[in-house]
Amino acid sequence: xxxxxxxxxxxxxxxxxxxxxxxREIVGDxxxxxxxxxxxxxxxxxxxxxxxxxMKRFGGGVVDFxxxxxxxxxxxxxxxxxxxxDGYSDVIVxxxxxxxxxxxxxxxxxxxxxxxxxxxxQHPTQALLDLFTIRSELxxxxxxxxxxxxxxxxxxxxxxxxxxxxxxxxxxxxxxSPLNAGLEMxxxxxxxxxxxxxxxxxxxxxSFAEGIRGVxxxxxxxxxxxxxxxxxxxxxxxxxxxxxxxILNESREDDEDYDILGRNNNKLPxxxxxxxxxxxxxxxxxxxxxAAYFRQAQNGVYIRMALLKMVLGNL
Amino acid sequence: xxxxxxxxxxxxxxxxxxxxxxxREIVGDxxxxxxxxxxxxxxxxxxxxxxxxxMKRFGGGVVDFxxxxxxxxxxxxxxxxxxxxDGYSDVIVxxxxxxxxxxxxxxxxxxxxxxxxxxxxQHPTQALLDLFTIRSELxxxxxxxxxxxxxxxxxxxxxxxxxxxxxxxxxxxxxxSPLNAGLEMxxxxxxxxxxxxxxxxxxxxxSFAEGIRGVxxxxxxxxxxxxxxxxxxxxxxxxxxxxxxxILNESREDDEDYDILGRNNNKLPxxxxxxxxxxxxxxxxxxxxxAAYFRQAQNGVYIRMALLKMVLGNL
Amino acid sequence: xxxxxxxxxxxxxxxxxxxxxxxREIVGDxxxxxxxxxxxxxxxxxxxxxxxxxMKRFGGGVVDFxxxxxxxxxxxxxxxxxxxxDGYSDVIVxxxxxxxxxxxxxxxxxxxxxxxxxxxxQHPTQALLDLFTIRSELxxxxxxxxxxxxxxxxxxxxxxxxxxxxxxxxxxxxxxSPLNAGLEMxxxxxxxxxxxxxxxxxxxxxSFAEGIRGVxxxxxxxxxxxxxxxxxxxxxxxxxxxxxxxILNESREDDEDYDILGRNNNKLPxxxxxxxxxxxxxxxxxxxxxAAYFRQAQNGVYIRMALLKMVLGNL
Numbered sequence: 001x002x003x004x005x006x007x008x009x010x011x012x013x014x015x016x017x018x019x020x021x022x023x024r025e026i027v028g029d030x031x032x033x034x035x036x037x038x039x040x041x042x043x044x045x046x047x048x049x050x051x052x053x054x055m056k057r058f059g060g061g062v063v064d065f066x067x068x069x070x071x072x073x074x075x076x077x078x079x080x081x082x083x084x085x086d087g088y089s090d091v092i093v094x095x096x097x098x099x100x101x102x103x104x105x106x107x108x109x110x111x112x113x114x115x116x117x118x119x120x121x122q123h124p125t126q127a128l129l130d131l132f133t134i135r136s137e138l139x140x141x142x143x144x145x146x147x148x149x150x151x152x153x154x155x156x157x158x159x160x161x162x163x164x165x166x167x168x169x170x171x172x173x174x175x176x177s178p179l180n181a182g183l184e185m186x187x188x189x190x191x192x193x194x195x196x197x198x199x200x201x202x203x204x205x206x207s208f209a210e211g212i213r214g215v216x217x218x219x220x221x222x223x224x225x226x227x228x229x230x231x232x233x234x235x236x237x238x239x240x241x242x243x244x245x246x247i248l249n250e251s252r253e254d255d256e257d258y259d260i261l262g263r264n265n266n267k268l269p270x271x272x273x274x275x276x277x278x279x280x281x282x283x284x285x286x287x288x289x290x291a292a293y294f295r296q297a298q299n300g301v302y303i304r305m306a307l308l309k310m311v312l313g314n315l
Numbered sequence: 316x317x318x319x320x321x322x323x324x325x326x327x328x329x330x331x332x333x334x335x336x337x338x339r340e341i342v343g344d345x346x347x348x349x350x351x352x353x354x355x356x357x358x359x360x361x362x363x364x365x366x367x368x369x370m371k372r373f374g375g376g377v378v379d380f381x382x383x384x385x386x387x388x389x390x391x392x393x394x395x396x397x398x399x400x401d402g403y404s405d406v407i408v409x410x411x412x413x414x415x416x417x418x419x420x421x422x423x424x425x426x427x428x429x430x431x432x433x434x435x436x437q438h439p440t441q442a443l444l445d446l447f448t449i450r451s452e453l454x455x456x457x458x459x460x461x462x463x464x465x466x467x468x469x470x471x472x473x474x475x476x477x478x479x480x481x482x483x484x485x486x487x488x489x490x491x492s493p494l495n496a497g498l499e500m501x502x503x504x505x506x507x508x509x510x511x512x513x514x515x516x517x518x519x520x521x522s523f524a525e526g527i528r529g530v531x532x533x534x535x536x537x538x539x540x541x542x543x544x545x546x547x548x549x550x551x552x553x554x555x556x557x558x559x560x561x562i563l564n565e566s567r568e569d570d571e572d573y574d575i576l577g578r579n580n581n582k583l584p585x586x587x588x589x590x591x592x593x594x595x596x597x598x599x600x601x602x603x604x605x606a607a608y609f610r611q612a613q614n615g616v617y618i619r620m621a622l623l624k625m626v627l628g629n630l
Numbered sequence: 631x632x633x634x635x636x637x638x639x640x641x642x643x644x645x646x647x648x649x650x651x652x653x654r655e656i657v658g659d660x661x662x663x664x665x666x667x668x669x670x671x672x673x674x675x676x677x678x679x680x681x682x683x684x685m686k687r688f689g690g691g692v693v694d695f696x697x698x699x700x701x702x703x704x705x706x707x708x709x710x711x712x713x714x715x716d717g718y719s720d721v722i723v724x725x726x727x728x729x730x731x732x733x734x735x736x737x738x739x740x741x742x743x744x745x746x747x748x749x750x751x752q753h754p755t756q757a758l759l760d761l762f763t764i765r766s767e768l769x770x771x772x773x774x775x776x777x778x779x780x781x782x783x784x785x786x787x788x789x790x791x792x793x794x795x796x797x798x799x800x801x802x803x804x805x806x807s808p809l810n811a812g813l814e815m816x817x818x819x820x821x822x823x824x825x826x827x828x829x830x831x832x833x834x835x836x837s838f839a840e841g842i843r844g845v846x847x848x849x850x851x852x853x854x855x856x857x858x859x860x861x862x863x864x865x866x867x868x869x870x871x872x873x874x875x876x877i878l879n880e881s882r883e884d885d886e887d888y889d890i891l892g893r894n895n896n897k898l899p900x901x902x903x904x905x906x907x908x909x910x911x912x913x914x915x916x917x918x919x920x921a922a923y924f925r926q927a928q929n930g931v932y933i934r935m936a937l938l939k940m941v942l943g944n945l
Contacts (some may be wrong), residue, residue, distance in 0.1 A: 027347065027348050028374070030349070032347075032657065032658050032659065033688070033689050034658065035683050037679075043385070045399075049399075051377075052376075052378045053350050053378045053404065056348075056376025056377075057349070059347050059376075059658070059689075061658075061687070063682045064679075065679060066675070069673040077913075080905065080907060081906075083924045084676060084905065084927050086924075087925070087927050087931070164619060257476075275391075275395065275396060276389050276390070276391035276396075278389065278390040279825070285400075294399070294401075295402070297403075298403065301403055343663020343689070344662065344663070357819065360696070360699065360714075364667075364695060364714070364715070365718055372665070372691070374663050374691075437821045455779035494877075591704050591705070592706070592710060593705040593706070594705075599705075612714050612717050613717030614715075617718070
């Protein structure tokens with residue numbers, strides 16, 4: 001897990017990367033001649049493409065290890081494959097379906113290994129880009145109220161986000177998942193928050209409308225059909241957790257004029273989603289300026305640029 | 316559709332790119348740090364590879380969206396995928412099997428979208444490289460005689476070429492396709508030419524030898540077996556539309572010494588083909604200096620360089 | 631086949647590349663804007679990735695021809711595909727399952743073609759990196775004793791290595807393969823050595839321990855189960871050809887204090903392997919400083935950098 005200091009430095013570096021791209025101060029010479037070994041043992045389009053874009057914006061090269069085409073079939077061990085790519089690259093980006101894979105790789109490699117998600121384990125770059133998005137959109141992280149919505153049991157991103165938020169202060173978390181669907185936030189995460197962020201407030205909701213009332217951030221996740229044994233139950237639940245412009249508008253609290261940030265609370269909360277979305281956010285919401293999910297995806301490039309720069313910049 | 320002015324600027328830019336590569340004036344700094352999002356929803360080796368080469372000759376980076384590996388399976392909409400890549404890239408190159416896909420993408424994206432072919436719709440970069448090839452090989456486009464040969468019904472490239480030629484003057488088109496094979500140039504294209512280029516001359520042929528007699532350009536296309544219900548019919552037709560050195564030599568008109576361009580007509584016409592070829596041009600033709608099809612493929616790089624430069628150069 | 635002069639120049643260039651990377655003198659501008667066409671008609675992760683890394687360390691671009699996605703299905707000939715890529719690239723790197731493919735390509739292409747392995751034919755870049763590894767690890771190639779171990783019949787790398795070694799002097803080769811397994815070094819290779827390097831000493835062993843006693847290099851290869859008709863036979867053979875720390879330690883000759891290089895012979899021989907390995911070298915050997923196989927893989931980048939630089943550098 002990251003320290004607060006480390007996280008702050010990454011967020012600041014990511015902010016510099018964003019401005020550097022926007023102002024054309026990043027010219028594509030920064031990491032020229034450097035090689036990122038990209039090892040995706042499972043598909044993850046967004047993570048893969050944003051790491052690629054990050055490296056290439058700095059003028060660096062990417063060498064793709066294609067797992068299906070590889071010597072794995074010939075019986076090569078994970079460790080040997082890592083050692084090979086370690087010899088070819090300046091940094092390894094690893095996505096793997098097994099928990100702990102990134103740690104195993106880091107133990108073997110001489111070059112830095114960036115964990116791009118390992119099974120139900122960590123997905124630290126996603127947590128960082130979520131954090132960066134909240135800070136970018138709301139100018140602060142301390143003191144915000146965040147509704148985590150949907151499948152809170154299986155959604156890795158909401159777990160990682162909840163944990164990294166513990167580095168900040170006075171956050172209110174709304175855990176919003178449908179009644180009797182078994183999709184509640186796991187006790188282990190709640191315990192983690194209680195220990196690491198005792199000043200947090202946590203509330204649980206089964207009503208979508210109530211769960212998002214008055215919040216600063218609505219963090220939507222997908223409710224996967226395959227989690228339900230009863231498809232009738234799924235259809236009922238599904239429909240009630242779709243964010244539409246109407247529901248979004250009604251989330252404003254009419255009885256307060258200003259929110260905790262001193263902003264006029266007539267503003268809607270920002271809407272986040274790790275993507276891909278299916279139908280949990282109506283496309284009509286996209287046009288709203290506070291629909292932040294595509295900016296959130298783009299922020300993934302800045303976070304990954306920040307990490308690559310920090311890891312490779314001073315070599 | 317392009318205006319004449321726009322097309323001329325692209326052709327001139329492409330000519331500069333060709334010279335820039337040949338003289339080493341293009342050094343690979345021109346688009347460094349810039350990212351092309353490459354989105355091929357269907358395979359097209361030549362189009363994909365030449366766009367990649369174009370971007371890389373300018374020192375730019377390419378981020379590949381791999382459709383089969385993507386979140387499409389999870390139910391993500393085309394529009395959401397475009398929005399994601401739009402956030403990662405400076406320009407999107409899109410190939411898609413559905414007509415209108417490029418327009419749908421352009422309506423969503425903040426960055427420029429280059430249409431690399433959408434179904435039976437447009438394939439504008441192919442039309443441009445065909446045009447560029449004619450101009451490069453013959454020094455002019457106005458006034459030339461072009462035989463379009465083979466499957467004129469289903470061949471998208473001949474439709475696009477015929478339409479873009481309408482921006483020029485006094486062109487003679489020979490539509491050459493086998494008798495009773497139902498592969499004639501569609502009426503809609505012929506009508507388009509009549510309206511947009513009333514000074515064009517159009518002639519229809521069922522004899523290959525007659526159709527290519529005295530022309531400046533023989534544009535060959537493949538006759539696909541699967542278009543025929545009767546395979547005997549196919550075999551008969553197929554054999555009669557194969558370009559051999561003998562047929563090519565006989566295409567010269569002995570009774571005229573100089574063609575419309577004032578060139579000695581003892582020169583053979585140039586031979587074009589969108590590739591891949593199967594057997595419609597005998598390999599023996601390759602050695603002839605007027606076999607232009609591999610230069611035509613290479614011209615695809617210059618046209619795509621021109622487009623990328625025009626779209627990204629002044630950002 | 632290479633001349634001695636040519637090989638020496640490549641090895642020296644590769645040494646420069648290694649130092650250039652280590653000292654950051656290679657900055658990623660050397661081949662900027664240049665394009666390597668990467669054509670792998672069969673998978674070869676190590677060769678593919680190390681060529682990619684080599685080109686990208688110089689700041690060059692790679693255009694991938696993906697055989698499965700290509701027009702081959704439409705019936706395009708190998709020659710036509712080469713001509714296409716030739717038009718897009720400054721150099722072609724070709725891996726192909728058929729013997730002679732690289733020569734066929736080179737006959738067609740205007741740009742240089744680097745053979746990255748063609749079937750049971752040549753795999754010259756592997757032979758070069760093996761040679762480079764021996765020179766790097768032992769400071770010399772002349773006069774060394776090398777045990778080639780395992781499947782000497784089907785292992786292409788040991789054939790190529792044995793042949794290229796013939797450019798050097800006074801080498802002793804131990805051919806070590808299991809008894810009655812039909813995996814002996816082919817007579818054609820032995821004849822080749824007798825003709826081209828009459829001053830070589832060659833010995834044949836069926837005992838692993840005896841075959842590696844006192845050598846400078848143990849070059850391990852994999853014994854593939856599918857080569858055996860009798861799986862019991864395989865299991866027996868397999869177990870006896872596994873390099874463990876114990877066997878490695880016992881390979882030292884106690885009765886000699888100094889080896890031919892004047893080094894204290896208490897040093898173990900270096901261990902090489904073309905990789906991927908399965909179980910023919912115990913993972914416990916990895917920690918030994920003379921386990922050279924991962925450095926050997928990394929040397930593949932330097933050799934390929936040397937070749938790309940020599941072929942493209944003075945264009």
